[in-house]
Amino acid sequence: MSGPGVSKGETRFEGRTAYFDGGALDGSWNHRAIVSRAVTDWWRPALNLRASQPATESAELDSIAIENVFDFTATRGWPVHFGLLAEYKFGMHGADDAIDIKLLGEAESGAFSARFNLIAATTIADRSKWVPAYSARGMWRGSERVSLGLEVYGEPDVAALYIGPRATVRLGAATVALGYLAGFDEARANGQFRVGLELTH
DSSP: OOEEEEEEEEOEEEEEEEEEEGGGTTOEEEEEEEEOOSSSEEEEEEEEEEEEETTSOOEEEEEEEEEEEEOOOOOOOTSSSSEEEEEEEEEEETTTOOOEEEEEEEETTTTEEEEEEEEEEEEETTEEEEEEEEEEEEEEOSSSEEEEEEEEEEGGGGGGGEEEEEEEETTTTTEEEEEEEEETTTTTSSSSEEEEEEEOO
């Protein structure tokens, strides 16, 4: 999940993996690698690679994307800090190119923080149809290193909902994240285990 904050000169390397348990996606994996560099205090471009790995098969690159986060700097002093993410995905292996647009929001109060993304996605082949989704996360910082919280992801068009716990551990410039999202309604997996690593310089 993306936040709206941009710090000029900051470089990030991110790796994320999800393993799906049960349902139509049972035994499959999704992988993502992202590298970004904030060139101003309001704009952070990134290169985003996505790959999928069906059960018992090798991973295959799905898309190479150019991602841009725009920090609405005027809202930094508001109760909710806003930003926008715009991403163009170049589809691999015959997949359509696609566009993702996300409204980013974040709020903090003491040891608590909350973040949400409102998402609209479409393919270049059918730009008349935009598919909505949303994600939200609430975290409590238990110490300088450890945070615990809850994460939600939903796809209203297909009545799919995922919800579950998340924990992060900060070790210097590295942050390790672990989570589990249980699937409800028409979710394509009974659950998904998530692990992520972020390096910031």
